[in-house]
Amino acid sequence: MKKIGLLLLILSSVFAYAQTPEEKGREIAIEADKRDNGFANSSSKMTMTLKNANGDVSIRKMRSKTLEVHGDGDKGLTIFDHPADIKGTAFLSFTHVLDADDQWLYLPALKRVKRISSKNKSGPFMGSEFAFEDLSSREVEKYAYLYIKDEAVNGEDAFVIEVRPNYKYSGYTRSVVWISKEKYQPLKIDYYDRKNSLLKTMSASGYQQYLGQYWRPDVMVMANHQTKKETRLGFADYQFKTGLSERDFNKSSLKRAR
């Protein structure tokens, strides 16, 4: 029996050794997805602080709701509160793994719901350094993975994996993600533009655990190395399993989102 046990041990270490960097990268992504599974729905308040190279600052405030969808990308509803001229504007998105997302915008002055092109994945979200795709739900099949190494971020152990988008219209050739070994959430992401030069770095901090399972950051800072602009995205009032349903994520609910 002991011999068989030893054989199994040897075999398993051989298999582990035979695991390619692609397999290991994907395995980390699957584990991250698994650990974030089952949150059902969530909501939070967001404050965006946009800073340009001269240090001029402008503020955006919004509320965000997310509905977890199994087997596809999540559904999201974002309601804008500030600045006052865009108050009441709301954005509904049904994200998909590889297909184009479905997106609708509600313009309160005209009471008009507009279906908009989803080609804007690479476009800036509210004039910030975050692109729509940076804030979209991370589904395993959206990317191809490559494990690079282990490296700590501010003393926190992390896997470093390279991620290449499988979907159309991404603004990136690739990104390099530092995923916390403890939380399986990104601590840092380097984004490389279509010419493969370093474009932006996202740093997430202040992770807190909700419902004993789901880790969410308090702050995400996106620094653009090419324009020297920076956006700080602060999160507050995270709530999970609040009873949101499909009904809260359609064109009717978009129209009365306020």
Added chain:
Amino acid sequence: MFLRFSNRVIVCVLLFVFGQAIAADWSGYGAAEYRGFTQSTLDNDQFDSGSVSLSFEPEFYHSWNGGDDSVAFVPFARWDEHDPERSHVDIRELVWLHVAQDWELRVGIDKVFWGVTESQHLVDIINQTDMVENLDGEQKLGQAMLNVSLIKGWGVLDVFVLPGFRERTFPGKGGRFRSIPEIDDHTFYESAAKDKHVDLAVRWTQTFDDWDVGVSHFYGTSREPRIMPSPTLASLVLVSFYDIIHQTGLDVQATLDEWLWKVELIHRSGQGEAFNAFTGGFEYTFVGVLDSAADFGVIAEYLYDDRGSDPAVAFDNDIFVGGRLAMNDAASSELLFGIISDVNDSTRFYNIEASRRFGNSWVLSLEGRFISAGSKGDPFNSIRQDDVIQLELARHF
């Protein structure tokens, strides 16, 4: 403004609910506008050169029952230096909304938008156009309504009961952007109930993957009047005649990556001979033009109305070509421009709109409208001297 009795009841009920509100939430804007006219007037009664105007639109919103019940109150007021008809007040919204699992109920005064196209909105019929506000017809008067919305797997079905009718606003004798001669205050109706006719409307909408479809039917007082000459003792004026109509509408948008394909089609009967009208075309968006964050959309639409030029219809056989530039910057800078050209004659209507934010609460907008009228029969003929450059500074709160 004058409110019908049923509207008064609604107003009283809502003001009561409104009074009960504990935590209030006010927002809105106030704006100052200058309109500069570059050409001399066609009619001596119209004012020359420039005009100042102020507008104010506060908004009250309160919700309770975990958001399942809410009231919104949006009054609007404008003062205009030269045109007393343009100085006006309106209740844009005063509505109670109740939300249930698969239905919604709206009671009060509200605004509703239907449709998908950019150059004109054929299908959109619930609200009357507040024509003194802007030549583009995008501004609407509040409409009293009872609206039940059923939200089901097979789509969304909206049923509207619309008690009371609002006449279209037109610039006064001294104002610009008016017909020559001017449209008089005297209004005529086909229905003996006049502006108390209860109108009905129904609309079904559904999304099929990349396709958003809407089918609607309206029965009641036409929002678009027939304009008829009426001799008075002093001179000839024009009067509005409101028919009882049936209008069936279809609107479809296909969203295929960077292409948006749009169609609106209506069939209207009861207003002279039955007719059809169509607007359709596309919007193509270039994302991140010239390696910047900006998006540029090219819009082209064809406008057709088989009433032709008798009676005079502005867009009977016209082509709209335009562009939309969104800078996607912190100031939300935007530029929209376009030309509507009549296929039959040389009538051209040029449009440019630009806006950006200053600081957190100021928005500066610039609008330019330039008209070159080809034939005498074209409705644009009487506003051919009304080229305008308009600057508006709004403070939002």
